[in-house]
Amino acid sequence: MTEHTTPTPGPRPRPRITGAQALIRSLENVGVDAVFGIPGGAILPAYDPLLDSKKLRHVLVRHEQGAGHAASGYALATGRPGVCMVTSGPGATNLVTPIADAYMDSVPVVAITGQVPTALIGTDGFQEADISGITLPITKHNFLVTNARDIARTIGEAFHLACTGRPGPVLVDIAKDALQAPTEYDWPVPFELPGYRPVSRPHSKQVREAARMIVEARRPVLLVGGGVLKARAAAQLAELAERTGAPVVTTLMARGAFPDSHRQHLGMPGMHGTVAAVGALQKADLIVALGARFDDRVTGKLASFAPGAAIVHADIDPAEISKNRHADVPIVGDCRDVIADLVAAVNSEHAAGRKGDYSAWWALLDNMRTTYPLGYEQPADGSLAPQYVIERIGKMAGPEAVFVAGVGQHQMWAAQFVSYQRPGTWLNSGGLGTMGFAVPAAMGAKVGRPDAQVWAIDGDGCFQMTNQELATCALEGIPIKLRARRGCGRRDRDRGQDRGPAGGHRLRGASRRDGVADGAGRHEQRRHPVRPRHGARLGPDRLTRARWPRTK
Ligand SMILES: Cc1ncc(C[n+]2csc(CCOP(=O)(O)OP(=O)(O)O)c2C)c(N)n1
Numbered sequence: 421m422t423e424h425t426t427p428t429p430g431p432r433p434r435p436r437i438t439g440a441q442a443l444i445r446s447l448e449n450v451g452v453d454a455v456f457g458i459p460g461g462a463i464l465p466a467y468d469p470l471l472d473s474k475k476l477r478h479v480l481v482r483h484e485q486g487a488g489h490a491a492s493g494y495a496l497a498t499g500r501p502g503v504c505m506v507t508s509g510p511g512a513t514n515l516v517t518p519i520a521d522a523y524m525d526s527v528p529v530v531a532i533t534g535q536v537p538t539a540l541i542g543t544d545g546f547q548e549a550d551i552s553g554i555t556l557p558i559t560k561h562n563f564l565v566t567n568a569r570d571i572a573r574t575i576g577e578a579f580h581l582a583c584t585g586r587p588g589p590v591l592v593d594i595a596k597d598a599l600q601a602p603t604e605y606d607w608p609v610p611f612e613l614p615g616y617r618p619v620s621r622p623h624s625k626q627v628r629e630a631a632r633m634i635v636e637a638r639r640p641v642l643l644v645g646g647g648v649l650k651a652r653a654a655a656q657l658a659e660l661a662e663r664t665g666a667p668v669v670t671t672l673m674a675r676g677a678f679p680d681s682h683r684q685h686l687g688m689p690g691m692h693g694t695v696a697a698v699g700a701l702q703k704a705d706l707i708v709a710l711g712a713r714f715d716d717r718v719t720g721k722l723a724s725f726a727p728g729a730a731i732v733h734a735d736i737d738p739a740e741i742s743k744n745r746h747a748d749v750p751i752v753g754d755c756r757d758v759i760a761d762l763v764a765a766v767n768s769e770h771a772a773g774r775k776g777d778y779s780a781w782w783a784l785l786d787n788m789r790t791t792y793p794l795g796y797e798q799p800a801d802g803s804l805a806p807q808y809v810i811e812r813i814g815k816m817a818g819p820e821a822v823f824v825a826g827v828g829q830h831q832m833w834a835a836q837f838v839s840y841q842r843p844g845t846w847l848n849s850g851g852l853g854t855m856g857f858a859v860p861a862a863m864g865a866k867v868g869r870p871d872a873q874v875w876a877i878d879g880d881g882c883f884q885m886t887n888q889e890l891a892t893c894a895l896e897g898i899p900i901k902l903r904a905r906r907g908c909g910r911r912d913r914d915r916g917q918d919r920g921p922a923g924g925h926r927l928r929g930a931s932r933r934d935g936v937a938d939g940a941g942r943h944e945q946r947r948h949p950v951r952p953r954h955g956a957r958l959g960p961d962r963l964t965r966a967r968w969p970r971t972k
Contacts, residue, residue, distance in 0.1 A: 434604040434605060434606060435604070435605050436602050436603065436604055436605075437602070437603065437605050438465065438469075438568070438599065438600060438601065438602055438603070439465075439568030439571050439594070439598045439599045439600065439601050439602075439603055440465040440466045440468065440469050440599040440600065441469045441605075442568060442571045442572050442603055442605050443466055443469070443532070443571050443575065443594065443599065444466065444469040444470050444472075444473055444476065445469075445572070445605060445607070446571065446572045446575035446576065446607065447476060447503065447575065448473060448475045448476060449576075449607050449608070450575065450576065450579045451500070452475075452476060452501075452503050453475065453476065453477060454476070454477045454478075454479060454494060454503070454867050454868070455470065455476055455477070455478050455479070455503045455504070455505050456479045456481050456486070456487035456488075456490040456491050456494075456502070456503070456504045456505075456864065456867075457478065457479075457480070457481065457484075457487050457504055457505035457506055457532075458480065458481055458482075458483075458484055458487065458506055458507070458511060459507060460506070460507025460508070460509075460511045460534065460547070461507060461508070461534070461546075461547060461596070462507045462508035462509075462511075462533075462534030462535055462536055462547060462595075462596045463505060463506065463507040463508070463511070463532075463533070463534030463594075463596075463599075464507070464534070464596075465596065465599040465600050466505065466532075466534070466594075466599055470505075477867070479863075479867060479892065479896050479898070480892065480895075480896070481860070481889060481892050482888035482889055482891055482892055483514060483886065483888060483889070484504075484506045484511050484512075484514030484515050485514050485515070485517055485518055485856065485860070485886060486859075486860035486863070486886055486888070486889040486892065487504035487505070487506060487515070487518075487860075488504050488514075488515045488517070488518020488519060488521070488522070488529070488531065488860075489518045489521070489854075489856070489857050489860035489861045489864065489886065490502070490504065490860045490861065490863050490864030490867070490889070491503055491504040491518070491522075491529045491530075491531070491864060492518060492521065492522050492525075492527045492529055492847075492857075492861055492864065493824060493847055493860065493861030493862060493863065493864030493865040493868070494864035494865060494867055494868040495522075495527050495528050495529055495587075495864075495868075496525075496527060496844065496847040496861070496865065497822055497844055497847060497864070497865035497868045497869050497872070497874075498844070498865075498868035498869060499652060499844065500528075500868070501528040501529065501530055501579055501582050501583055501587075502527070502528070502529045502530075502864060502868075503529070503530050503531075503532070504518075504529065504530075504531050504532070505531075505532040505533075506531075506532075506533055506534070507533070507534045507547065508533060508534045508535050508536055508547045508548060508549065508551070508596075509536075509546075509547030509548055509549045510547065510549070511533065511534070511547075512533040512534075512535075512549055512551035512554075512593070513549050513551065513554065515531055515533070515551075515591075516554060516555065516558070517852075517854060517856075518854070519531055519555055519558050519559060519589045519591065520558040520852055521849050521851070521852040521854045521857065522588065522589040523558045523559060523560070523588055523589055523851075524849075524850075524851025524852040525646065525673065525849065525850055525851045525852070526586050526587050526588055526646065526647070526650055527587060527588070527589065528582040528583045528587035528588065528589075529582065529588075529589040529590070530575075530578050530579055530582050530589075530590050530591075530592065531559075531589060531590070531591045531592070532591075532592050532594065533551050533591065533592070533593045533594070534593075534594060534596055534599070535548075535551070535564065535593045535594060535595045535596065536548045536595065536596060537595055537596045537597040538566045538595045538597050538598070539597075541566075541595065551591065551593050552564045552591060552593050555591050558589070559588070559589050559590060559591050560581055560582065560586075560587075560588030560589060560590055561578075561581050561590050562590065562591035562592070562593065563577075563578065563590075563591070563592045563593065564593045564595070565592060565593065565594045565595065565598055566595045566597075566598050567598055567601075568598045568599070568600075568601040568602065568603035569603045569604065570598075571594065571598065571599075571603070572605060572606060572607055572609050573609035573610070573611070573612065574592055575592065576607075576608060576609055576611060577611050577612070577613055578590040578592050580611060580613070581613070581616070584618055585616075585618025585619075585620075585736055585737070586618070586647075586650075586735075586736050586737040587650055618736065619736070619738070619752050619753060620736070620753060620754045620757060621753055621754075621757055622734065622751045622752065622753030622754075622757055622758045622761055623751065623752070623753075624761065626749055626750065626751045627751060627758065627761045627762055627765050628765050628768075629749050630708065630732040630734075630749050630751060630762060630765070631762055631765030631766045631768070631769050632769065632774075633706055633730060633732060633748075633749065634664055634666065634706065634708065634732075634762075634766060634769075634776060635664075635766065635769045635770070635774045635775055635776045636774070636776070637666075637705050637706035637730075637776055637778075638705055638776075638777075638778070638780070638781060639700075639703055639704050639705040639706070639778070639781045640664070640666040640667075640704065640705070640706040640707075640708065640776065640778065640781075641666065641667050641668075641669060641686075641700045641701055641704045641706070641707050641708070641729075642657075642660070642661060642664075642666050642667070642668045642669070642708050642710060643669055643671070643689065643701065643707050643708065643709040643710065643712050643718075644657060644668060644669065644670045644671065644674045644677050644678060644710050644711070644712065645671045645673055645674050645709065645710065645711040645712025645713060646671065646673030646674050646711060646712075646850070647710065647711015647712065647735060647736065647755050648674055648677045648710050648711045648755050648759075649673070649674060649676065649677050649711075649843050649844070650711065650755075651711060651736070651754050651755035651756040652756060652843070653677075653710075653711075653755045653756040653759050653760075654676075654677050654678065654842075654843045656755075656756055656759035656760045656763065657677060657678055657710070657759055658678065658679075658682075659759075659763050660759050660762055660763050660766070661678065661682070661684050662684075663763055663766050663767065663770075664766055664776060665684070665776065665778055666684070666708070666776070666778065667684055667685075667686050667700055667778075667781075667782070667785055668682070668684050668685050668686065669685075669686050669687065669688065669689045669693070669697040669700060669701065670685070670687075670688060671688065671689060671690065671712055671715070671718055671850075672688060672690070672692075672717070672835055672848065672850045673848075673850040673851075674711070674712070675688065675835055675840045675845075675846040676840040676841070676842055676843050676844065676845045676846045677843055679840075679841045679842075680839040680840050680841060681839060681841060686700055686785060686789065687794065687836075688835060688836065689701055689718050690715075690717045690718040690719075690720075691717055691720065692717075692832040692835065692836065693718075694789070694792070694793075694794055694836075695788055695789070695791075695792035696785055696788040696789035696792070699785070699788045700785055700788075701725070701726045701729070702725075702726055702727075703728070703784070704726055704728070704729040705728055705729055705730065706729055706730050706731075706732070707726055707729045707730075707731050707732070708732045708734075708762075709731065709732065709733045709734065709735075709747075710734050710755055710758070710759060711734065711735060711736075711755045712735075713735070713740050713743065713744070714743070714744035714745045715744075715850075715851070716744075719744065719745065722744060722745065725745065726745075730748045730749075731745055731746065731747045731748050731749070732747070732748065732749040732751065733745075733747035733749070733750055733751065734751040734752075734753065734755060734758040734759075735751075735752065735755075736752065736753060736754050736755065737752075738750075738752045794836055794837070796808070796837075806830070806833060806905050807833050807836075807837050809903065810830070810833050810834055810837045810838060810877060810903070811837040811838070813838070813875060813877075813903060814837065814838030814839055815839075817873050817875060818873075819839070819840075819841040819842055819845070820842065820845070820872060820873070821845065821872065821873040821874070821875060822844065822845050822846075822847065822862075822865050822866075822869065822872050822873070822874045822875065823838050823840075823845060823846055823847070823875050823877060824847045824848065824857070824858050824861045824862040824865060824874065824875065824876050824877070825846075825847075825848040825849075825857070825858055825876075825877045825878070826849075826855055826856065826857055826858040826876075826877070826878040826879050826881075826882030826883065827848075827849055827853045827854060827855045827857060827879075827882055828855070828879045828881065828882060829879065829905075830877055830878065830879045830882075830905045831848055831877070831879075833877075834846075834848075834877040835848070844869075847861055847862075847865060849861075855879075855881060855882040855885050856882055856885030856886035857882070857886075858876040858877065858878040858882060858883070858886075859876050859878065859883065859886050859887055859889045859890060859893075859900075859902065860886050860889040861876075862874050862875070862876035862900040862902075863889055863892060863893050863898050863900060865900075866893075866898050866899070866900050867898060873901065874900045874901065875900070875901045875902070875903065876900055876901070876902045876903070877903050877905075878902065878903070878904045878905070879904070879905050880904055880905065880906045883902075883904045890902070
């Protein structure tokens, strides 16, 4: 006789799944919808659940570098973190350039790499590379996961780190046996990030002081950097500019943060900037730097940069403040909060009858911009000037289109001659200056914003570095548009730019003519153990860590 008993209700059993399934489920839970990658031995277990997923699209790229730049393009165009996934060893090392690129430009990217099984780590196993060691100085943080039960929490932490504070790339290296092992799945999982508390709210005393300096200044300039875009603070910036009446300059990383058509916009500063923007900074008595880092391409020789200006410097990363130029008023905080608070503080100054008078300043600046407008020479042989081609494309594509550039002369022209009106419409590799960025980043941008027209403006040198991703675009149905310039960086060299040796040589068979091509859519170790996670020491924003001691 069989005895029937009613089971006593206990705690609900947690689902047991593999580490690989936990990885994919966690990516779904943080809201990822696209993963750029290439499979290989160590990451292979993740591919079955990835391809089964109804929420994640996998874009099979042609080279891991393409996966990394595509993740950046996706992130820059959407404001959401980009994700790439590759295998161990050479797959992972091929990600080094795009990870360094994302680090320099503060782009939220989560890079997932397969690692050899735990028992092989440190033995020079087949396709082993200490990718967390290699990427230590070029990631905001990185993790090595050797236990399936840590996967979900680590993915949650990685996305939190990539997107909060100063954004940046985070690498999660997962040993193959951890992907294969069974584990219980819990979501959400509490973070274990001791010491990670990025400051967001600015100090009100500093903000009030900045507002006082703005109304007392005679020649103020708002120097806007990429941090304003990262903080989604374009609306607040427009309000601040209009309330104060101060001129605005937008760095290469901030094109689109303030409409080019706005009367108060003087253009881009620096060695490729407009005369009015450079002149304004040089003659300013106050620079209010918002999410900008006084990059050498903006300042030139630091000692002679803006010699008469007092500096208000607002940035979410305290490490940026006074790094290159001393800040008289440092403000640490998220640019959106900082600018909103500045607007309120300026309003209070105005209410108290203190308002800046910049009429003489504007007379000088207006004279500069009418005397020295941006321009270019028309070729005497009747061919089209490349600047004209870029300008025309910009006008035809309209203000909603997204432009992605490679690195070189064409990048500067795309920054200068397309009129940017909205955030997220100009993507480029500003900090690292990575040739090969344009095509894969445009692909990523188009995946993230399928309704936008996405243009890659490239040079032929850059194009040859990653053009295989056009095949990815064609096979995956990602219709980007491409305009590649033939010219081999020569004009850049002629303009005395800091160039690599290839920049000065014309490649055999390349002509100097320009053309518009239709994009892909139509035809177009060391022998030492990898540092364990607890080797990390988390700093206030960018994470600082003691290096794990190397074994002989
Ligand atoms: C990966 C990489 N290698 C080398 C360089 C140095 N570099 C900067 S621009 C440039 C030439 C770019 O030529 P091209 O793509 O034809 O663009 P153009 O300047 O002609 O518009 C070189 C070699 C770089 N920025 N990135």
